[in-house]
Amino acid sequence: MNRTRRTVLVAHPSSELYGSDRVLLESVTALVDDGWDVVVTVPDDGPLLPEVVARGARVRRCAAPVVRKSALRPLGFVRFVGTAVRGLVDGMRMLRQERPALVYVNTVTVPLWIGLGRLARVPVLCHVHEGESSASPLLRRILALPLLLANTIVANSRFSVGVLGGSFPSLERRAEVVYNAVPGPPERTPVRASIDGDLRVTYIGRLSPRKGVDVAIDAIAELDRRGVPATLDLVGAVFPGYEWYETALREQVEKKKLGDRVSFRGFQPSVWEYVHGGDVVLVPSRADEPFGNTAVEAILSGRPVIASATSGLLEATAGYATATTVVPGSSDSLADALVGTIADWEDTRANVGSDAEAAERRHSPGAYRRRIAAIVRGNARTR
Template sequence: MTAGSRPPGSEGGQDGRAAVVLVAHPGAELYGSDRVMLETVLGLRAAGRRVVVTVPVDGPLLDDLAAAGAQVVRTRTVVLRKSALRPSGLPRLVADVLVGAVQGWSLLRRVRPDVVYVSTVTVPLWALLARLRRLPVLWHVHEAEGSQPAVVQRLLAAPLLLATGVVANSRYSVEVLRRSARRVAARVSVVHNGVPGPADPAPARAEVDGSLRLVYVGRLSARKGVDVAVEAVAALRDAGDDVELDLVGAVFPGYEWFEQGLRDRARELGVGDAVRFRGFHPSVWPFLAEADVVLVPSVVDEPFGNTAVEAVLAARPLVVSATSGLLEAADGYVSAQQVPPGDPAALADAVRRVRKEWEQRRQDALADAAVARERHAPEHYRRRMVEAVDGVAGRRA
């Protein structure tokens, strides 16, 4: 455990002690929901709350949480990923339930939180344990599996009935909930993600001489459409367009086969030298600063789209799939082009338009960055999340 200090003015919890928020999170990386949870913790700490974060694994997020003044505790729990729901994953799932219940119950007894904040739908055990201890639960929905079968959607949404309050990251996420859990959707508050970005982003280069530099930032997975981006690069180069693509991100452990497939496909298409695998980096801003165009080519539902917002904050033209929460994330930005998901030709055409209209696209992106800084200001997000936590903290089961 890494101890965080108690700031002045943090009284207000049980028995006159510091108000305590237990944050339950499924991982310790630095992708979208991880960074959003960190923003929530920063807001709670600034508001004088004592914060204890429990995660089942180690990772780079933990250092940032400790720096924010949170206590960090490794606790085993169930994380609802596809691999856990396969027959081969059943023994591990059962073990996670049993061991997680014992460890979780013990942690709740030690910490004595005033409220439990469950940061994604993938760690439902924490809500159950909290309610058994008659503790209020704020659940933050970052998922929107609208393309899944109805029965899967209902199963994922059912545990949310345990929540005292629910926050979602987009209107699209609420709409997906409405199809499967109307009682939950009726009381959800929408809080768009706070996304910190550069205070004064450098404009894109004045002229595109040589290769047009494309970048993809995020998890390397089939649902993110990384393969579509590779196919689009091949189409552009076959037509004589000088482009190169940086892929900034990594696969989930156990999915290394997907990255190898991307590498193989790039070589088959003759663009192995034009597609560079940069791996995971804690800060994406240097890569965005070097880029000319940002691609967000997801082919499956996205609840929101932090990477799209980051592109706009970096003042770079954006090409984004016209689907689900990405429509919400890119809404109103002149520099963002929306293309059909899963269509390499459409993605390639949008990239060509950026090069053809470079000066206008460059200026539009710079203007959009100012809008995004206000719309997704971390301080606004943090304030709203503190209000949401405080709104349920006094309600007991």
């Protein structure tokens, strides 16, 4: 194929539209705007793909094993190896056909593409969106090991870099922090003048145990016990294979008689309607988070956020008057913070505007795109 533009091959583990998927779109836009022919390879179909095409990139599907906990089980490991074999053959074929100047691996969960790029003697950039200091040292080293083969490492937070350094100090020295681009809503809807009636609480993200969705439900139950009326919108869906967790959440709601208080909204490609329809956004993660896009989205929308005081969430919420952090996994702590939100509503109203403006400066898509384009340009193979 005769091209006038050089190619960047971007490997991504999924076709959904959650945090790292949306950051991928900003990276794609950065590269397309910088004049690259961008090819995004994913293992499956999903709502991400039309968005990728709309940004001016091409899409190619290729089997690639994704590192998940299920791969640690015997059947999961067999499937992982089988997918890796198919991905090795198909991926090398794709590299020969596309002849990229750089392979951009978006997250450490698709390590096969790091190896394929090096086998093909193509520079590899890995963009790290993960960081779990609570995982076992062995597991952290296994996840970080493929990064030793990457030519360039970009991470979305200082916390993520620190986790890498805990496994291999050389990775911490080599990694460059680029904070996520987090686009805000088309326009901000003002918060209510006062909390009359129910406090409207919103959770946005995947429904999974590590995200602490059940903790949020328990907090609403605790508010009900205290005589503080509140509703909770759950905006998101489960990973395939985690349907049991949604079932457990629904049973929890029924058991606590919160059917008129908690609503399951499912996955929504645009979340702004739900953010603006609420008074406060929760990010109640139990486990480490490398960053906190949802927390930033809340602040950009002019809404206060209550987040777990853990890992990258502390980094994401630092410096904002309308951000509160709580003990991870504690529904009482979460309920206390929600009551505090009502009590401090006048101060919240006074600070949401300046916090939103600060978040816009810190997470500007334009600045992010310029950084990513410059890093790729500086590390891609010359003709």
